[in-house]
Amino acid sequence: MAEDLTAQVLGVLNNADGPVLTSEAFPDKDFVTVKSAVDKLRSREFLEAKQVDRIELIPTEEGATFVQHGSPEARVYRAIKEKGEVKIKDLPGLVGDANVAKFGQGSAFKNKWIKKDGDSLIPLVDSIQDVTGNQLKEITETKTLADAKAVADLKKRKLVAERKVVTFEIQKGPKFSMEFVKEQTDLTGEMLADGSWKTAKLKPYNFKAKGAATPSGALHPLNKVRQEFREIFFEMGFEEMPTNKFVETGFWNFDALFVPQQHPARDQQDTFFISDPAKADPPREDPPTQSMAELSLADSPKHKRTKSTVSQSDDFKQYWEDIKAVHENGKFGSIGYRYPWSKDESLKLVLRTHTTAVSTYMLRKLAKNPRPVRYFSIDRVFRNETVDATHLAEFHQVEGVIADWGLTLGGLIGFMEVFFGKMGLTNLRFKPAYNPYTEPSMEIFSYHKGLKKWVEIGNSGMFRPEMLEPMGLPKDMRIYGWGLSLERPTMIKYGVSNIRELLGHKVDLNFIETNPAVRLDKD
Numbered sequence: 001m002a003e004d005l006t007a008q009v010l011g012v013l014n015n016a017d018g019p020v021l022t023s024e025a026f027p028d029k030d031f032v033t034v035k036s037a038v039d040k041l042r043s044r045e046f047l048e049a050k051q052v053d054r055i056e057l058i059p060t061e062e063g064a065t066f067v068q069h070g071s072p073e074a075r076v077y078r079a080i081k082e083k084g085e086v087k088i089k090d091l092p093g094l095v096g097d098a099n100v101a102k103f104g105q106g107s108a109f110k111n112k113w114i115k116k117d118g119d120s121l122i123p124l125v126d127s128i129q130d131v132t133g134n135q136l137k138e139i140t141e142t143k144t145l146a147d148a149k150a151v152a153d154l155k156k157r158k159l160v161a162e163r164k165v166v167t168f169e170i171q172k173g174p175k176f177s178m179e180f181v182k183e184q185t186d187l188t189g190e191m192l193a194d195g196s197w198k199t200a201k202l203k204p205y206n207f208k209a210k211g212a213a214t215p216s217g218a219l220h221p222l223n224k225v226r227q228e229f230r231e232i233f234f235e236m237g238f239e240e241m242p243t244n245k246f247v248e249t250g251f252w253n254f255d256a257l258f259v260p261q262q263h264p265a266r267d268q269q270d271t272f273f274i275s276d277p278a279k280a281d282p283p284r285e286d287p288p289t290q291s292m293a294e295l296s297l298a299d300s301p302k303h304k305r306t307k308s309t310v311s312q313s314d315d316f317k318q319y320w321e322d323i324k325a326v327h328e329n330g331k332f333g334s335i336g337y338r339y340p341w342s343k344d345e346s347l348k349l350v351l352r353t354h355t356t357a358v359s360t361y362m363l364r365k366l367a368k369n370p371r372p373v374r375y376f377s378i379d380r381v382f383r384n385e386t387v388d389a390t391h392l393a394e395f396h397q398v399e400g401v402i403a404d405w406g407l408t409l410g411g412l413i414g415f416m417e418v419f420f421g422k423m424g425l426t427n428l429r430f431k432p433a434y435n436p437y438t439e440p441s442m443e444i445f446s447y448h449k450g451l452k453k454w455v456e457i458g459n460s461g462m463f464r465p466e467m468l469e470p471m472g473l474p475k476d477m478r479i480y481g482w483g484l485s486l487e488r489p490t491m492i493k494y495g496v497s498n499i500r501e502l503l504g505h506k507v508d509l510n511f512i513e514t515n516p517a518v519r520l521d522k523d
């Protein structure tokens, strides 16, 4: 830490009648030490200070030799004068330096101090004034030289250099006193009790101080992007679906969506199966309830139904039978997949592989009171995938569903343009794709300017009659569905190229705390 000069500075001011230059009062103290004492005293009005910058001259290394031995021309003159006559070839030996002899001779000729006489040199004058040597001596002593032309000359000859010196001109301030009492920053209980507050010197508030950063929680980037998506959905008239169940039956995750039981997605490689319990009760008219709040209430132990009260309504039995029929032999105008449908397979418990399971039971509920609706959800899904830079075994799915009469594929494309347009993605392409539960199906691509290529941003389609008709939805009702991951736009927005920097134990908490708010508009 810098030495505390406060007391000395006060002492200097006490003995002075006017302004004092700190560089003169404290020639040996470094600038930082002086500044810290001056600042401390200035902030409490013990002194007033003005910063004064000035340029000082200092002789260079070569200039310093002139101060010591005189200029080369003076050295040459003195050597010749002393001997009366000097052979040119002996001069270097006499002045002790070949360069000094060479340059000194030139200048001494120019000054008309010496002249040539055959191969000897002889003096022309009785005495000389070593102007350059004297100028450099003066500079060494006073750090300045009045003659500006001479200074320019010396600089050109690299005999002096300039140095900027920052100093303070200080004088007594309104609260000057020799006693530097540390100001109190707190009015404490003890001060009130013992009366010392009456005489205490309290430090005035500094209303300009920025204050220490308050430690606080921070939203994860995924949550910020999620919130942006939610706002887009709400703005477009969507209701949020209750997605707080990660475990589903194969029935709701696959069968009700017309995903055949042999479909590769239902493989151990793609789906996580629950081992304990491995199987569920037959699906029934149960939750989902209307809201998130109701759903969590229904899940609470107080409201938990016991097995004895579980029964399948006739209506639900019919749904179950229709799903079996539509897979096995076909129904509702479909020829089905023609394989023996297994009830056990549909009762297997899985970590949901998509939130479309939730959309499905919301649509089944809609069949009770068919009307145009717009639903969305943004929540976690699980896939037994090989983990790499862009894939984890779990991610968040953004999902939307629109039910109405008279919907067409053109309408879906138009809607996608509006929906993704709100995120700044305007240049879309649609590619025919396949989902067991939608026909037609389309993958949605957007041109990524940064990556300079088309990237897939979502999957969509119109739900199949094989899925909707067993639910009891009107035959002429059409339903769009689409899904995308929350991680991909988040990674693009925050410039994260490895998903492990976004989720998991390698996440830098500093990044989470300081990352900016996101705006899903044009890049």
Ligand SMILES: N[C@@H](Cc1ccccc1)C(=O)O
Binding pocket: 353, 354, 355, 356, 399, 435, 438, 459, 460, 461, 480, 481, 482, 483, 484
């Ligand atoms: N479930 C699809 C998304 C989707 C939802 C609804 C309709 C069509 C597609 C997926 O996981 O990619």
